[in-house]
Amino acid sequence: xxxxxxxxxxxxxxxxxxxxxxxxxxxxxxxxxxxxxxxxxxxxxxxxxxxxxxxxxxxxxxxxxxxxxxxxxxxxxxxxxxxxxxxxxxxxxxxxxxxxxxxxxxxxxxxxxxxxxxxxxxxxxxxxxxxxxxxxxxxxxxxxxxxxxxxxxxxxxxxxxxxxxxxxxxxxxxxxxxxxxxxxxxxxxxxxxxxxxxxxxxxxxxxxxxxxxxxxxxxxxxxxxxxxxxxxxxxxxxxxxxxxxxxxxxxxxxxxxx
Numbered sequence: 001x002x003x004x005x006x007x008x009x010x011x012x013x014x015x016x017x018x019x020x021x022x023x024x025x026x027x028x029x030x031x032x033x034x035x036x037x038x039x040x041x042x043x044x045x046x047x048x049x050x051x052x053x054x055x056x057x058x059x060x061x062x063x064x065x066x067x068x069x070x071x072x073x074x075x076x077x078x079x080x081x082x083x084x085x086x087x088x089x090x091x092x093x094x095x096x097x098x099x100x101x102x103x104x105x106x107x108x109x110x111x112x113x114x115x116x117x118x119x120x121x122x123x124x125x126x127x128x129x130x131x132x133x134x135x136x137x138x139x140x141x142x143x144x145x146x147x148x149x150x151x152x153x154x155x156x157x158x159x160x161x162x163x164x165x166x167x168x169x170x171x172x173x174x175x176x177x178x179x180x181x182x183x184x185x186x187x188x189x190x191x192x193x194x195x196x197x198x199x200x201x202x203x204x205x206x207x208x209x210x211x212x213x214x215x216x217x218x219x220x221x222x223x224x225x226x227x228x229x230x231x232x233x234x235x236x237x238x239x240x241x242x243x244x245x246x247x248x249x250x251x252x253x254x255x256x257x258x
Contacts, residue, residue, distance in 0.1 A: 005202050006163065006221035006252045007239055008032040008144075010064055010113065012050040013041035013073075013227050021226035027053050029235040030224065032060045032252040034111045034144070037092035040066030040074025047099040055103045060251040062144070065092035066113030074114035075181065082129040085116075089133035093141070108253040109163065110134050111144035111223075112151070121146045121177065127154035134160060142252055147217045148176060161257045166201050166219035168194045168238045169228060171210040176217065179210055186210075187225070191233040195241035198222050203245050220255055 011027075012035040014020040020041065027033065033054045036042030054061050066074030068088065089110070097107050112120055112130055120126040127150040134141050135158055145151035147164040155162040169188045171179040179186040188194045201207050202222070207215045224235040239249055 002248050004248045004250050006032055006255055007249050008034050008221050009224045009226045010034045011226035012036045012046050014046055015043040022232050023050055025232045026226050026235050027057045027059055029239055031249055034062045034064040037063050037065050037095050039068045040113055051100045052103050055105050060108050060253050061100050061105050062109035063093045063096045063107050064111050064113050065089050066116050077115045082125040086129040086133045089130050090137050093137045109142040109144050120151050121149035124150040127151040131155050131158040163220040165221050165223055168198050168222050168224045169234050172207050174209045174211055174213045176215050189230050191237040194234045195237040198238050199241050199245050202247055
């Protein structure tokens with residue numbers, strides 16, 4: 001049986017006169033785009049440009065909502081009422097839906113960004129708030145979650161489609177969570193090392209923590225961080241290595257998700 005996986009990238013993370021990442025190049029490699037929606041990064045012009053290019057490359061469109069933290073790039077933890085979080089997620093999804101409408105496309109997945117993603121992975125109230133926002137806006141939107149996280153539990157409880165995500169360019173802790181960025185080496189900058197990690201993850205269902213622990217995981221989608229200087233090279237090498245291993249790379253809405 002052929003193994004299938006999605007390859008997505010976080011992108012559209014520039015704003016105004018500032019350009020972050022090589023979105024045009026990475027869109028030629030990936031199959032789904034997770035686009036910043038204006039809170040941690042992005043703006044209407046950037047969003048409009050990225051959805052246009054995604055359509056041209058046959059790449060599915062997803063929202064990448066974060067905390068309202070432009071200065072901190074959404075990587076600072078914020079405590080807030082789950083009800084308020086729900087509304088800011090719905091707000092950001094709606095913003096991207098408006099830009100996608102300009103090119104006749106739909107938003108088909110939602111993937112939380114940065115500190116929000118980390119907090120929702122361990123906080124069921126946050127995870128449920130994100131899920132409720134998705135369900136209210138469009139229950140057919142896929143909830144992208146960390147494997148085995150509170151987000152995965154919330155998505156399934158709410159009856160949403162769930163895509164379990166692994167990372168090409170991040171190290172893992174022994175408990176299966178991502179290594180904090182403050183720890184040196186938490187971001188894998190060697191494309192060959194990243195490719196080796198994802199092939200092992202997709203083909204064998206195993207990730208090796210930074211301490212050498214073997215962790216079993218099953219994933220539907222793999223993330224490359226488009227804001228990293230090595231993002232394009234990592235995405236290209238990961239895709240080549242996966243295809244050489246017989247893995248089919250698909251758009252996220254075309255995956256058979258449970």
